[in-house]
Structure formats: C-alpha cells, structure tokens
Amino acid sequence: MTIRVLIADDHAVVRQGLKMFLSLNSDFEIIGEATNGAEALRLAHQLNPDVVLMDLLMPEMDGITATAAIRRELPDTEVIALTSVLEDKSVTGAIRAGAIGYLLKDTESDELIRAIKAAANGQVQLSPKAAARLMREIRTPESPEALTERETEVLRLLAQGKANKEIAAELVIGEKTVKTHVSNILSKLNVSSRTQAALYAVRIGLVEELGEQ
C-alpha cells in the first residue's frame, strides 16, 4: 500500500527536489502540489492525502495556519512541517498546530523517507536540531508569560523601534499607560530593556521581517 503525499511549498525547486526523492521509492505516490497554504488546504480536502509535506513560510496562508486547519478538518491526514530555517515560533507553532513531524530542508533523502513513513503510521518524527530546540524550550524555566492583547499590541509597536510617546499617540492612550504596559511586558518576558523585548518580538515573528516593495 503506497503512501499518498501532498507537497506544499512555494519554491518550485524544492517541490521538484521532493518529488525526485520520493519517486525513487515506490512506497510513495505524490498526488498533488500546492504553492501556498490555502491551496494546500483545498487540495487536502479534495485528495485526502496520507501525509502533507508543509513548508511553513508561504504566501496566501502560512503553513502553520494551514496545518491547524488540515488537522482540524481532516484528522486522518498527518502533516510534516518542512522548513529551511529554525525559528522559535516555528517549532512550537507547528507542533501546537498539530504537525507530527518537523524537518529541516537539509535533511538527507533517507532520513526524509523514514520520517514520512513514520508520519503515515502516526509516529512522531523530529529532526535532531528541532528536537534540541524543543528540549531547550521545555527545559528552560524562562518560558515567557502570556501577554495580554493590549500588551502584545504595544510590543508590536515597540518592536518597530517606536518610542513610548509615539506608541501612546498611535494607540490614543497616555504615555504613562504605555510605560506601565512596557514595564509589564519586560517583566513577563523576563528581559531588562525595550531593546531586548524588541529582539524577542522579532525572533518569535511578532513583527514581519520588513515587507517587500
């Protein structure tokens, strides 16, 4: 019985490479390709694949959102997150969204094949680096407390390099209030300056890494 695989990646070369890898093994059948999260979700509904290889960085709908949707709507389809970069928010985000595996694109073909087979059987498969990252996150007691909605809003502006006064103007509240929020943010994130908070925000992907055009 072959494993029916859906590939979701916006990079043509990556799709081609994955197809190449998987076509060498008759256990797999590539039943579709998507170039963004929305398309992946639609194709998953249509084709009902066993495994989706999901890139996390895609236009239209990001891979994490798509993963969550697929897992919610198609419980029999397993998702493996496949990404080139290892970011804090990616690993935990993908896991939280229901991905059964997390692989880096520098994974060698045999490891990839093992991972997909494991996923098809519902077994968890993480790349060593992703596993290390996860361990670190779980191990570390410095897990930041959850921010409130307003605090997140303030952090987002702060991470754009704005001063308290500017943030106050933008949110139409007093500067003192902003300072209170910033103080609470620093304490919750366990950092000691707005710069560190801004760097944290960038790291977890709160602010987009500078849009195109």
Added chain:
Amino acid sequence: MTIRVLIADDHAVVRQGLKMFLSLNSDFEIIGEATNGAEALRLAHQLNPDVVLMDLLMPEMDGITATAAIRRELPDTEVIALTSVLEDKSVTGAIRAGAIGYLLKDTESDELIRAIKAAANGQVQLSPKAAARLMREIRTPESPEALTERETEVLRLLAQGKANKEIAAELVIGEKTVKTHVSNILSKLNVSSRTQAALYAVRIGLVEELGEQ
C-alpha cells in the same frame, strides 16, 4: 556546447530539485555539488565550471564570501546567487561580490534555465523582486553611512540587547566612549534609538539569528 554547472546549496532537496530541472535540458551538465561555501570554492578551482548556482545561506563559508573568492580567482566562472529569502544585505552583497544573477528559489524552471544560459554568456539576470529591491536601494537616499570597525563591534553587542555599561565592560573601554560610539552609530544609520539600531542590525544580518544549542 553544454554549459557546465556547479551547484552549491546545503539543502539536499534543493540540490536535487536543481538537478532535476537542469537534467531536463541537454544544454546543461552538472559537474559537481557543494554543501558549503568552502567546498564550492574548492570544487570551482578543481572543475572550472561555467556557472555556479550559489546559495547565499550556507555553513562553513557563506555564499557571498565564496562568490567574491570565485570571481577573484576564476574570472571565467559566472556566479548566480540563488536564495529563498530576499534580504537587504543579500542583494547588494551578492552583486558587490560579483554575482551576475540573483534569483529566488520560487523561480520557475524555464526562467531558471533562461537565467543560467544568460549567465553563461556573461549577461546579467535578476529576478523581478531582486531587481525591484535593487532599484529601491539605489533610489533611496537613506543609504546608511559605513560604520567603522569599532562601531560595528558596538552595534553587534547593542543588537544583542546589551546596555552601554555591559558593552563597555566587554570591550574594556569607558561607558562614555560607548555612548559616543552609539551616538555616531545612530547618526550614521539615520535612526533615533538603540532599539531601531538593533533592529537594523538584525535585518542586515549583523547578528546571527540566535545560535543553536
């Protein structure tokens, strides 16, 4: 006459995908694969390829450094930068290093093939997005002045969220001196706070995006 291509990318899937694309066209011959910049440089010397497809983000030696070295030592070999992300420093850095092309990995196969053929003939080929970015950089007058060595060092520490006092301790200089440097940095980068300077540093890749382990 076939075009002899060397592929340099640390991701196995990407290498496979590129091979797949190029093998469909008899004009190309893939004569080697490298998984990092140092290996790319060594293989380029050994194999003397017409075109190198160079990923910019690689371990050992980054693609820009490798590109500069190849262009310096092997003037007949053209380099096409190939990357998944579009960053400020990448485009100008790659061009400055001597890359004749800059392509994103979401490039379709026919465009890729056209680009390699153009490169083999010494013709410049940029992906539309990269071209747009270049235009913007040239057009914008807000090009930051070059920092001195010391200032760069200070900026690197600053972008790790460190306070002036900590930076002073680490560089074994007075806090006043650090303040002077920071002031000069802010003025040169045309920003108004250390947080903005830190964000700039992250954006241009001055600080590694948080090392593993």
Added chain:
DNA sequence: CTCTTTCTCAGACTTTTGGCGGATGTGGCA
C-alpha cells in the same frame, strides 16, 4: 612631516526609560 581618521574619554545637560506605589473603572465569574 602634516592632515585625517579613528578611538578614546570628560563634563554638562536633556530626554527617555523603567520601577514603585497607588488609583479608577470595567467586565467576567464564582
């Protein structure tokens, strides 16, 4: 040997940031 750049530091000063305590109003929830 000048001239320039860079790195270093100082004093004086303003602005910004961040901490601490206290206060009010709102809305959900037991």
Added chain:
DNA sequence: TGCCACATCCGCCAAAAGTCTGAGAAAGAG
C-alpha cells in the same frame, strides 16, 4: 455580591540613554 484580571492613569524618582562640545593619542595617507 465580592473577587480578579485588565486597561487606564497619576506622581515620584533613579537610572539609562542620548546630545553637544572639546580634546588627547595613535595610525595611516599624502
């Protein structure tokens, strides 16, 4: 109804950040 989390704001204060002016030492360029 009382309790609690949240958002809003105040004042006070200390520390950090940032500006301006000036200036000495070392190194490299012309």
